[in-house]
Amino acid sequence: MIRVQREDFDIGRELKALTAGRTDIGGLASFAGLVRDFVDAGGKKAAIQTMTLEHYPGMTEKMLAEIEAEANKRWPLQASLIIHRFGPLAPGDNIVLVACAAAHREDALQACSFLIDWLKTKAPFWKCEETEDGPQWVAAKASDDDLAARWDEPGARK
Amino acid sequence: MIRVQREDFDIGRELKALTAGRTDIGGLASFAGLVRDFVDAGGKKAAIQTMTLEHYPGMTEKMLAEIEAEANKRWPLQASLIIHRFGPLAPGDNIVLVACAAAHREDALQACSFLIDWLKTKAPFWKCEETEDGPQWVAAKASDDDLAARWDEPGARK
Amino acid sequence: MKVLYFAWLKTRIGTGEEDLTPPAGVANVEQLLDWLATRSPAHEDALKARKLVRVAVNQEFAGPDTAVSANDEVALFPPVTGG
Amino acid sequence: MKVLYFAWLKTRIGTGEEDLTPPAGVANVEQLLDWLATRSPAHEDALKARKLVRVAVNQEFAGPDTAVSANDEVALFPPVTGG
DSSP: OEEEESSOOOHHHHHHHHHTTOOOOOEEEEEEEEOOSEEEETTEEEEEEEEEEEEOTTHHHHHHHHHHHHHHHHSOEEEEEEEEEOEEEOTTOEEEEEEEEESSHHHHHHHHHHHHHHHHHHSOEEEEEEETTEEEEOOOOHHHHHHHHGGGSTTSOO | OEEEESSOOOHHHHHHHHHTTOOOOOEEEEEEEEOOSEEEETTEEEEEEEEEEEEOTTHHHHHHHHHHHHHHHHSOOSEEEEEEEOEEEOTTOEEEEEEEEESSHHHHHHHHHHHHHHHHHHSOEEEEEEETTEEEEOOOOHHHHHHHHGGGSTTSOO | OEEEEOHHHHHHHTOSEEEOOOOTTOOBHHHHHHHHTTSOHHHHHHTSSGGGOEEEETTEEEOTTOBOOTTOEEEEEOSOOOO | OEEEEOHHHHHHHTOSEEEOOOOTTOOBHHHHHHHHHTSOHHHHHHTSSGGGOEEEETTEEEOTTOBOOTTOEEEEEOSOOOO
16 A cells, blocks of 8 residues: 655554565564754754655656555565655654564565665655755755665675 | 563564664664464475563563663664563564664664674574464474574674 | 656646647657757756656656557656664 | 473473583583483473574573583573564
């Protein structure tokens, strides 16, 4: 299941819904991304007042569905979930939740890592951080490309 | 924080408590292990009616604290949590919850995998599954040893 | 052709969406970007760092050689930073 | 010496805890297991598959050469299966 929404989500409720009434799930892995209050801006730390997430309606839903489908193709999952927020957010707010349930823990954990790595590099969202120096569009990180590239390596599950 | 308890836990409440009032956390990774209703018993699937978790009071708490400390030594975590239940459990019940919060997602995700891998091979718990064929002590899996051994490899974070 | 701009491309160009009719010679993404850069100083400025401009055609990631035509939705944006 | 048994070692031996005074020659884990196996047919049976018996001395994982003495707490159990 995927959801793109402005409003907050409750991690506990979402995870519970994923496993509710089921007795075939052995493991549930999840990752939640939150807004941090500090950012490395050109080597110095700047306090974030708000962060605004812009996205590309239409393409976002399409990409999230593709990313979720790819995870389900690579690992035997019993349930999966991607929720991504957009709009203005404050430090401490939830940004994204991914979760994977599987009979075996390693499938759930790997698929969960995969979802967030691909989200970071393939989902059309852009973060704009409002610091005391004014608004700054967040630059993409090479480390995110590296983490996503792991899943394309010859040895990676496909 | 570690807890060893007979009673159930609420994943949502535990995760919320870990991040409550904090704005420095960038990512929260968690893994919950649940009782599955089917087990591979000598090649055939057997329905599990109940599972009983025995443990070694005293050594359990000691090992969980050591495992949590090791994760905090290897990764810069802002919060970590291990909750492990003992006693009789039914299919669908929670067994274990591990969670790690960090400024950067990869630290949280890796530490979370590490915690569950080490728990599986170092925490003194034993599962006894009650199937229609009677009670069966679960045998340790070589695959769990392999997963735990990853963290001892020369290239692993230490 | 519907052309969409996101993030700092939108801010610099001053609009998030344009309905355009590119000239006959514009058949792929690279040619479209070349032509868009001629539309105004703001376009030119925004498209200068071409390496930082990603393109989607009909909501699929596209390369410089991807074909574009009149009825397409083409989006220009910086490398994504979600998650 | 307090000797604890868990999981199927407890079931087979028929008790989870014994207070014992091993003879003088028992100075390490291996010697302790050898001696325990002589205590009853149930002990012998439970300790037959020695490769499946793990030992903790004072709540730390121990090997065959780990020293044991009168005031120790020694636990015998199969490979752990928690998590």
